Amino acid sequence: MRLEIRSVTAGHDRSAPVVRDASLTLASGEAVGLLGPSGCGKSTLARVAALLHRPYSGTVSFDGVPVTGWRHRAPRALRTAVGVVLQQPRLAADPRLTLADLIAEPLRATGRRDEVPVRVRDLAPLVGLTPDLLPRRPHEVSDGQLQRACLARALVLRPRLLICDEMTAMLDASTTAALVSVVETYRRATGATLLAVGHDPVLLARWCDRLVPWSALGAPPAAGDARPRP
Numbered sequence: 001m002r003l004e005i006r007s008v009t010a011g012h013d014r015s016a017p018v019v020r021d022a023s024l025t026l027a028s029g030e031a032v033g034l035l036g037p038s039g040c041g042k043s044t045l046a047r048v049a050a051l052l053h054r055p056y057s058g059t060v061s062f063d064g065v066p067v068t069g070w071r072h073r074a075p076r077a078l079r080t081a082v083g084v085v086l087q088q089p090r091l092a093a094d095p096r097l098t099l100a101d102l103i104a105e106p107l108r109a110t111g112r113r114d115e116v117p118v119r120v121r122d123l124a125p126l127v128g129l130t131p132d133l134l135p136r137r138p139h140e141v142s143d144g145q146l147q148r149a150c151l152a153r154a155l156v157l158r159p160r161l162l163i164c165d166e167m168t169a170m171l172d173a174s175t176t177a178a179l180v181s182v183v184e185t186y187r188r189a190t191g192a193t194l195l196a197v198g199h200d201p202v203l204l205a206r207w208c209d210r211l212v213p214w215s216a217l218g219a220p221p222a223a224g225d226a227r228p229r230p
């Protein structure tokens with residue numbers, strides 16, 4: 001799925017937006033790493049692209065169709081086409097759910113309960129979760145194990161766009177490698193597009209076709225603009 005972000009301004013305070021006039025296009029099937037220092041606004045932009053945060057202005061289009069609603073106003077067909085993995089699994093996981101129910105959450109939310117047993121059975125080993133972990137709740141597993149479940153949840157509806165916001169920031173090297181390889185395998189099998197957000201160029205380069213620094217998202221000079229470029 002092609003993702004186009006055009007002149008998006010967004011943030012948490014209208015008078016001081018953290019994302020200003022940002023534009024970025026991902027071709028269908030492309031893996032792009034968005035690089036930037038902590039606090040620059042990467043997560044905010046990733047949430048806009050994931051339909052979780054409404055921008056103040058600008059447009060987001062999927063396959064050329066502009067998005068008209070965010071959060072609960074986002075059309076279901078779009079919400080199910082985009083999978084999201086966030087940096088802190090504990091903030092992204094309902095503490096009352098077992099890992100199996102966490103993985104199955106999007107299926108239940110979209111009325112596809114009948115697919116739950118098969119999808120959980122197939123995805124758990126793929127993300128490296130052994131059967132003994134599936135009945136446990138988030139407080140009974142490690143951050144890495146919980147993030148594995150969050151990645152499975154992001155993949156359970158077979159998204160055409162996957163957005164990973166610092167997915168591996170709090171994980172050790174072997175869990176990081178395992179999760180990156182799950183995403184690579186999924187992309188190879190499905191041709192899904194990937195937007196990976198992070199601050200480590202070496203890590204992002206490993207699983208992305210192209211890295212884009214935060215500073216490159218600003219509006220390009222207008223046609224005929226004669227000012228020298230830096």
Ligand SMILES: Nc1ncnc2c1ncn2[C@@H]1O[C@H](COP(=O)(O)OP(=O)(O)OP(=O)(O)O)[C@@H](O)[C@H]1O
Binds near residue numbers: 038039040166
């Ligand atoms: N819910 C919120 N309410 C108010 N301000 C927020 C909120 N979330 C983020 N911010 C602020 O917006 C700015 C950008 O935050 P954001 O999380 O988008 O940056 P980031 O580049 O992803 O940082 P990091 O790499 O540290 O996660 C920061 O100054 C942050 O304090």
